[in-house]
Structure formats: C-alpha cells, structure tokens
Amino acid sequence: xxxxxxxxxxxxxxxxxxxxxxxxxRASSTNEFYIAGSHVNPVANGAATAADWMSAASxxxxxxIIAFDGRDGAxxxxxxxxxxxxxxxxxxxxxxxxxxxxxxxxxxxxxxxQAARQVAVICVIxxxxxxxxxxxxxxxxxxxxxxxxxxxxxxxxGMAIVFLYAVLGGMKxxxxxxxxxxxxxxxxxxxxxxxISIMLTGVPIPQIGFGSTLADGSGIYLLEKLDGLxxxxxxxxxxxxxxxxxxxxxxxxxxxxxxAGLPHVIVRFFTVPKVRDARISAGYALVFIAILYTTxxxxxxxxxINIINSVNDVAYDEVPEWLSKWEDTGLVAWLDKDGDGxxxxxxxxxxxxxxxxxxxxxxxxxxxxxxxxxxxxxNELYIDRDIIVLAHPEIADLxxxxxxxxxxxxxxxxxxxxxxxxxxxxxxxxxxxxxKNLMPQISERQELMFARIAAAVAVxxxxxxxxxxxxxxxxxxxxxxxxxxxxxxxxxxxxxxxxRMNKExxxxxxxxxxxxxxxxxxxxxxxxxxxxxxxxxLFGVSPEGIGTVGMLLNFAVSLVVCRLTPPxxxxxxxxxxxxxxxxxx
Amino acid sequence: xxxxxxxxxxxxxLMLVLLSIWFLVSFVFGILIVDFLDQFHFFGxxxxxWFAQQGSIYVFVILIFVxxxxxxxxxxxxxxxxxxx
Numbered sequence: 001x002x003x004x005x006x007x008x009x010x011x012x013x014x015x016x017x018x019x020x021x022x023x024x025x026r027a028s029s030t031n032e033f034y035i036a037g038s039h040v041n042p043v044a045n046g047a048a049t050a051a052d053w054m055s056a057a058s059x060x061x062x063x064x065i066i067a068f069d070g071r072d073g074a075x076x077x078x079x080x081x082x083x084x085x086x087x088x089x090x091x092x093x094x095x096x097x098x099x100x101x102x103x104x105x106x107x108x109x110x111x112x113x114q115a116a117r118q119v120a121v122i123c124v125i126x127x128x129x130x131x132x133x134x135x136x137x138x139x140x141x142x143x144x145x146x147x148x149x150x151x152x153x154x155x156x157x158g159m160a161i162v163f164l165y166a167v168l169g170g171m172k173x174x175x176x177x178x179x180x181x182x183x184x185x186x187x188x189x190x191x192x193x194x195x196i197s198i199m200l201t202g203v204p205i206p207q208i209g210f211g212s213t214l215a216d217g218s219g220i221y222l223l224e225k226l227d228g229l230x231x232x233x234x235x236x237x238x239x240x241x242x243x244x245x246x247x248x249x250x251x252x253x254x255x256x257x258x259x260a261g262l263p264h265v266i267v268r269f270f271t272v273p274k275v276r277d278a279r280i281s282a283g284y285a286l287v288f289i290a291i292l293y294t295t296x297x298x299x300x301x302x303x304x305i306n307i308i309n310s311v312n313d314v315a316y317d318e319v320p321e322w323l324s325k326w327e328d329t330g331l332v333a334w335l336d337k338d339g340d341g342x343x344x345x346x347x348x349x350x351x352x353x354x355x356x357x358x359x360x361x362x363x364x365x366x367x368x369x370x371x372x373x374x375x376x377x378x379n380e381l382y383i384d385r386d387i388i389v390l391a392h393p394e395i396a397d398l399x400x401x402x403x404x405x406x407x408x409x410x411x412x413x414x415x416x417x418x419x420x421x422x423x424x425x426x427x428x429x430x431x432x433x434x435x436k437n438l439m440p441q442i443s444e445r446q447e448l449m450f451a452r453i454a455a456a457v458a459v460x461x462x463x464x465x466x467x468x469x470x471x472x473x474x475x476x477x478x479x480x481x482x483x484x485x486x487x488x489x490x491x492x493x494x495x496x497x498x499x500r501m502n503k504e505x506x507x508x509x510x511x512x513x514x515x516x517x518x519x520x521x522x523x524x525x526x527x528x529x530x531x532x533x534x535x536x537x538l539f540g541v542s543p544e545g546i547g548t549v550g551m552l553l554n555f556a557v558s559l560v561v562c563r564l565t566p567p568x569x570x571x572x573x574x575x576x577x578x579x580x581x582x583x584x585x
Numbered sequence: 586x587x588x589x590x591x592x593x594x595x596x597x598x599l600m601l602v603l604l605s606i607w608f609l610v611s612f613v614f615g616i617l618i619v620d621f622l623d624q625f626h627f628f629g630x631x632x633x634x635w636f637a638q639q640g641s642i643y644v645f646v647i648l649i650f651v652x653x654x655x656x657x658x659x660x661x662x663x664x665x666x667x668x669x670x
Contacts, residue, residue: 066638071619074637078611081642085607088649089600093656207639211629221629239634241619248616274667276657283649290642297638580593581665 006404007146014184014408015161018177018415022165025173030448033170034101034427035270040175042277046284048178049268051185051416053080053259053285054292055131056138059185059413062293064388066300067307070230070238072248073300079252079481081286081293083259086489088282091260092269094496096278097579101270102424103263103488104432110495111503112572117432119510123487124263124428127480128421131264132458135418136466139411145329145390146407152467158415159463166419166426167455171271174419181412186291188409192393192402193295196302199396206298226305233312234347234378238304244534250545257551258481261488264420267427275582303392310395311381312345316365319343322394327368330358331384334367337374341365348377356382418462426454479521482547486513490554498562499576505562513554520546592663599655603648610636610644 027033066073108117143154165173197209227237269278326332333356351372359369393403430451494501521543524532615637622633660666
C-alpha cells in the first residue's frame with residue numbers, strides 16, 4: 001500500500017472510532033450536555049483537556065515556528081504551558097467549587113449583574129469564534145494535501161464528524177472522543193520524532209537527542225552543528241535570540257494569562273467530581289501537554305538541520321520529491337538569483353512582498369517562476385513554516401505509514417479543539433443568554449434542545465469560515481489569547497482572591513482591558529500595518545504581547561474603581577468564602 | 586472561621602512560593618538572563634536555551650504536583666477535605 005492508501009486507512013479508522021464513541025456517550029440532560037454530569041475521571045479529564053488545548057496550531061504550526069525562530073520560539077513553549085500553573089493554582093479548584101456550567105455563570109453570579117454576564121458572553125463567543133475558524137481551515141489543509149480531495153469536501157467531512165459527537169453527545173461525547181484524539185495525536189507526533197532522533201543522534205528520546213552528539217561519528221553536538229550551519233549561511237544562530245527582551249516578556253505573559261483565561265479550557269474543570277480532582281487534573285493535563293511541547297523544539301532542530309542538508313546548494317533537478325510537491329501547493333518557492341541552477345538557502349527573506357506569487361510558467365529547470373522581485377540578499381528559497389511538521393517525515397525519508405499517521409494526528413488535533421470551542425459557544429447561547437437571561441421560563445428539555453441547535457449552527461458557521469476564510473481571521477487567532485488575558489483572567493482572579501471586588505470594578509476593568517487590547521491590535525494589524533514595528537509600538541511591545549498591558553490596565557482600573565464604589569452584598573462575600581474551601585461547614 | 590482563615594493563609598503562602606519559582610524559571614532564566622546562562626553548558630545544551638525550551642516546562646509540571654500534594658495535606662489538617670462517596 002502506498003502513502004495515500006495508508007492515509008485513507010488511518011484517517012478512516014480514527015473517524016470510525018470517534019463516531020463509535022459519539023453513539024456510546026449520548027447526553028440525556030443539560031447537566032450531561034454542559035459538564036458531562038461531573039463524572040469524568042481526573043486522568044481522562046487531563047487527556048481531554050490536553051486534546052482540547054492542543055490545536056492544529058500546536059500540532060502543525062509550533063515546531064515550524066521554532067525551526068525558523070530558534071530560541072525565540074520559547075515564548076510559545078513557556079507561554080502555553082506556564083498558563084497551566086496559573087490555572088491550577090489560581091482558578092481551577094475554586095471554579096470547580098463554584099460548580100456551575102460556564103464562565104459567564106461565574107462572572108454573572110459573582111458580580112451579581114446581568115450586564116457583567118452579557119459582557120462575558122460576548123467575550124466567550126468572540127474568543128472562541130476567532131479560534132475555531134483556524135481549526136476548520138487546518139482540517140481542510142490536511143485533507144487537500146494528503147487525501148487529494150479539495151478543501152471544501154475536506155471541511156464538510158470534518159464538520160459532519162464534529163456535528164455527530166458535539167450535537168449528540170455534548171460535553172460527555174466530546175470528553176471521551178477527546179481522550180481518543182489525544183492518544184492518536186500524541187502517537188502521531190512522537191513516532192516520527194523518535195524515528196528522526198535515532199537517525200540523527202542514535203538516541204531514541206528526542207528531548208535528550210537534540211542535546212546529544214551527532215550519530216555521524218564526528219563527535220559534534222547536534223545544536224553546535226546547527227548553530228555552525230545557520231551562522232555560516234548568514235542566518236541567526238539557532239540557539240540565539242532575535243526578539244527584544246521586553247517583547248519576549250510581554251508575549252510570554254500574555255500567552256500564559258490568556259491560556260488560564262480561555263473559556264473552553266476552564267470549563268473542562270467543571271467536569272470532574274471534586275475540588276481535589278480539579279487540582280490533580282490540571283497536573284495530568286500539563287503532563288500530557290508537556291510530552292508534546294518538550295518534543296516540539298527537538299523536532300524543530302532536527303527539521304532545520306535536515307532541510308539545510310537536503311536542499312542547500314543542490315541543483316533543482318536533483319532536489320528530493322517533497323520540495324516540488326509542496327511547491328505545487330504554493331508553500332515553497334525558489335528564485336534562482338545567481339542563475340547557477342542550484343538552490344542557495346541563506347539568511348533573510350528571499351522574496352519582496354513575503355509570500356510567493358506564481359506566474360504560471362516554469363523555468364528551464366522545471367521550477368515554478370515567481371512574479372515577486374528578489375530581495376538583495378543571497379537567499380533563494382521560500383519555505384512556509386506551517387509545512388514543517390507535515391513535511392518532515394518525507395524530508396527525513398520515513399516509511400509511508402508514518403506519513404499517514406501524521407495526517408490522522410493533525411486531524412485529531414484540529415477536530416478535538418474545534419469541538420471544545422463549539423461546545424462553549426453553544427452553552428453560552430443556550431444557558432447564559434437564553435435560560436439565564438432572555439427566556440428563564442424554558443424547561444430543561446427545551447434548554448437542551450436549544451443547546452443542540454446552537455451547537456449545530458456553530459458547526460455550520462465554523463465550516464463556512466473554513467471553506468471561505470475571511471482574511472481578517474488568521475491574524476486574529478493569535479490574539480484570542482491577548483483578549484482572554486485582558487478580560488477574563490483579572491476578573492476571575494480578583495473575583496476569587498478579593499472579597500471587596502464588586503460589579504462596577506469588574507465591568508470597568510473588562511471593558512478597559514478589552515477595548516485597549518482590541519484597538520491596539522486592530523490599529524497595527526488592519527489600520528496601519530506598515531507602522532507595525534518596534535519604533536512605533538508602545539514600550540516596544542508587539543500586538544502579540546499587548547494583552548499583558550491590557551491585563552495590567554484591567555487590574556489597575558478594577559482596583560481603583562473598587563475603592564470608590566460600595567462593597568458587594570453580604571451574600572456575595574459569603575459566596576467567595578465558600579468557594580475558597582473545598583468542603584465548607 | 587478562624588480555622589478557615591488559617592487554611593486560606595497557608596494556601597496563599599504556598600501559592601506565593603510556587604509562583605515565585607514559576608516566575609524564576611520562565612521569565613528570569615528563560616528570558617531575562619538567558620544570554621548570561623548560555624555561557625554554561627548542560628549536556629549538549631546552552632543552559633539558558635535549555636531552560637527556555639525544556640527546563641521551565643519540566644519545572645511547571647513539578648510545581649503543580651507539589652501544589653496538589655501540599656493542598657491535600659492542608660485540606661486534611663484543617664478538616665475541609667471533601668468526603669469520599
């Protein structure tokens with residue numbers, strides 16, 4: 001069987017598994033639909049949280065970013081794992097004790113205000129929505145590259161699968177499919193990494209392999225060799241940084257606080273039986289996540305070294321097949337600046353204007369001509385960093401079944417995250433907006449029906465966005481974190497740790513944090529993108545890291561407003577007392 | 586009530602210690618003094634690079650498990666542990 005047949009087989013088997021689980025775990029009450037009846041075992045919840053959390057971006061994008069950014073890629077590694085420490089110590093156990101269904105539930109009850117609840121609902125929908133569009137696109141890309149169906153059919157198949165288990169099973173169905181998806185995605189990530197680690201260094205553990213000596217008998221450390229190669233070619237040495245310290249600090253902080261404030265992650269901690277289960281469950285989640293996150297930088301280093309070795313100074317008609325296959329998808333381009341027919345892979349951007357624009361004609365060597373002007377440096381090769389994880393098994397010449405496995409893993413990562421996001425959106429609508437606000441008289445059966453309808457509509461809209469991507473969606477996804485950091489994190493944190501915190505402060509804080517962060521991002525991304533550079537940024541903080549400033553503003557405004565306005569009612573202060581202890585007398 | 590306050594104070598103290606370590610390994614070792622640490626080596630890694638891309642994550646995992654272990658102890662000590670079903 002070739003790679004294509006194997007991919008069909010693996011993807012088909014994994015989908016059959018997800019559908020099987022969907023039928024086995026149908027939800028029959030709102031409690032089951034929203035929080036799986038709070039019966040989820042903490043280890044299972046840890047695995048589900050990990051799959052929920054690790055999206056198409058973690059699976060496909062992160063190692064690619066690190067491969068090209070080198071040490072600076074650490075902002076994602078630390079930011080997306082360090083947030084779990086905040087979640088475990090500051091939020092998860094207390095929200096579990098509060099024991100309701102959603103994040104707006106907490107905001108609404110703790111701040112005794114429908115207005116606060118509504119602001120929270122808007123934040124949940126906005127954050128989840130920007131995030132989910134990227135996932136469906138990821139599903140489409142995997143389908144089109146590995147199964148050679150067009151993106152539209154790929155997205156529709158993905159939607160149908162998510163529809164089955166999210167709409168039928170709600171949180172209960174999602175939880176158990178996510179556990180299965182975690183197993184698929186981690187296996188698919190580790191197998192090629194271990195394979196390549198053994199090939200390059202002889203060490204089967206990638207985390208140790210990339211700090212070991214090369215297996216070619218030279219006795220040189222892999223990272224030393226890579227630093228040497230990158231420097232020689234005029235690139236930044238792999239283990240050195242390029243970004244300013246202040247920007248690294250702010251981006252990392254925004255990603256950490258954002259992770260802790262993402263509603264689809266928080267809600268997972270409502271599904272375990274006890275407060276102490278919520279604590280340990282955050283620990284298991286981070287272990288499961290760390291397995292992938294500590295492997296990613298190793299994969300990045302291996303990929304960088306493999307790419308340089310396989311294409312640099314190689315004549316185009318002798319390059320490996322993967323290069324021309326990805327060139328056909330538009331994610332690789334070669335401009336023969338010196339006319340020697342060989343690929344010079346050097347530092348700097350190769351083409352003016354970023355991404356390649358193909359002319360539709362091929363040059364004498366057979367490569368696709370580009371319309372872009374060449375830049376003044378010697379670099380001739382454009383490689384989109386999103387292809388690294390998907391292309392690496394081919395670059396390293398691994399067997400066909402490994403390539404098929406990676407495709408199934410990428411789909412598991414995208415589908416599991418999409419389902420989690422769709423669920424919090426539908427819950428926000430049926431529970432927070434309808435039941436708690438607009439139509440409090442509906443019965444539980446009606447509420448469950450509305451939840452299913454909302455989930456179905458959300459699936460359809462997310463699918464449409466995957467098929468017809470809006471240009472403004474992609475750059476905004478990374479900022480969902482900034483917005484979560486600037487809105488939910490301070491409000492929830494202060495709601496638990498300050499009894500004096502009241503509704504005026506919470507609303508003022510959320511609105512300040514959100515408005516500031518949102519305007520800054522919109523200004524530099526859409527209104528005036530040409531000025532988006534360190535000279536124009538506030539304190540040299542990029543839009544990616546501005547959520548941290550928004551969060552600090554939110555804290556400052558909350559604390560000031562809180563001093564100037566009356567304290568919350570006695571029953572709210574008593575509520576705060578209660579959530580602080582696991583079993584209150 | 587007094588016992589509750591003792592529990593809460595012990596909780597805050599534990600949090601403060603753990604979050605200081607969290608800050609140290611990520612923001613300090615991984616970002617602020619990463620170049621200084623890079624002059625030292627840890628197997629085939631520069632030390633600062635290792636903290637930024639590996640070490641900080643391992644420490645995060647340990648921190649959560651220490652927190653769980655200590656909080657379970659506090660729950661019992663102050664008699665606020667949830668009953669088993």
